[in-house]
Amino acid sequence: MDWIERIKSDPDKTLTILYKDLKNDTIQWIKKEFSLQSEDADEIFQTSIVLLYDNVVSGKLTLLTSHIKTYIFSIIKNKIIQLNRAKNRISSYNATEIMLGVIDEEYQEIAQEDLIKANSSLIKLGEPCKSLLELSYYQQMKLDDITLLLGYKNNDTTKNLKYKCMKRLQKIFFE
């Protein structure tokens, strides 16, 4: 099973293994290449692993044509370091800031304040809606699988609940 399949089938375990296997080399490289402290280097490395996961889930990464380490290095270099330097955020290597920057770059029509507000609305929304919306809209899981996973009666129940959750989220967002 290749890395992409492993990330899809068991992301928790696979991402942890990746982190442990590549930690020493990657952090040394970041510190040397970008003259950063260990803590910043570690935060960047952890975030790059999450961005790798995001690329797999969103379908942007379907086939690895190089070693996974090379791919992670390219994420770090192109997505994190360059992005932060372009926006003069050299000192800001906080994970949330990095993720905001990446999403901001892709959804250029969305203001960052709206993104932050949507994120906090989702936290206020709570369960079971948070999980249902993530499975449906982020992981693009099929309705059958969500119904089974969350233990709902049937697909219609799941779909109706999903729509109710989305409407409730919109209401919280506009409050």
Place this chain on the structure above:
Amino acid sequence: MDDFNIHIFETYLAGQLSESDKLEFESRLISDQAFAKDFESFKILQAGIRLQAMQNRLATLKANINKDADKDDVIKPILKRNYWTWSLVSILVLSVLGYIIYTQTLPVSKQINVKQDQVINLDSLDQKAASKGQQSETLPAVDSTETFNKVIKPKISLEKSGITKPQKQIKKNEIIADEKGKKITRSDVMVLYSAIMRDDGSENTEYSKAVELYRNSAYKEALDIIVDNVDDEKSQYLTAHCYLLLGQSDKASSMFKSFIENDFSSFHEPSKWYYVLALYSGLPATKSELIKAIELVKDNPEYKKN
């Protein structure tokens, strides 16, 4: 944002609209401001969901890293012990396992002898302790013959005769609550199993204990354990069922009604049927509410079977 719009937004963003529908969608974005605003907020919320998912993934990664870091500190010293020590430990473990397997696969008569030898006569232990001048504990006297007659012998008889205990059949029409002539049968509440019995009781929680008591028809005892767990939805649902089965229909109907009023509850749907049952139990006082409640379930084919 209505359900149809959400569906059409999803389909458009997934690139699954036909060319003509796509053109119609895009021209509507220009002509219909409310529609365009809904679409914009849908995209913002989707981006928010993505950010939240990534943050959750990072939090999980950090938690796993810290958990593994703690484990590594404990494991490493053990792994550094030498090869010969581990070999000796492995041989001992295998010997013990081999002995256990050997004794378990002995014919029944030989097992009895082994078990009889293992039954300890505590009276004799007490005497030995007393003779050594030790304070003996007041333990119940156990005689090996008595243990054999009560425990081992019946099991052997059963095994030899080949008779197995008959399974207790669950009679679905068995009446389990009969309050003022209103009967509630076992089949009425069997659905509870699918809704809340996912808990296999392996966790040692109050809810698990209450489920076990409920399964053994000890509804009052189950209620005593979980009635105050107001923050746990499963406990509240089980509480409502216990009230129903104890004939406290007013409390049961009030609780089921609260589940019905919460669209996001996991028990929203099944509560409709039990709300009707609880109101039926409360007749004639609850007649008008019952008539309204029947509207909730009358068109559901699953409830028509009952």
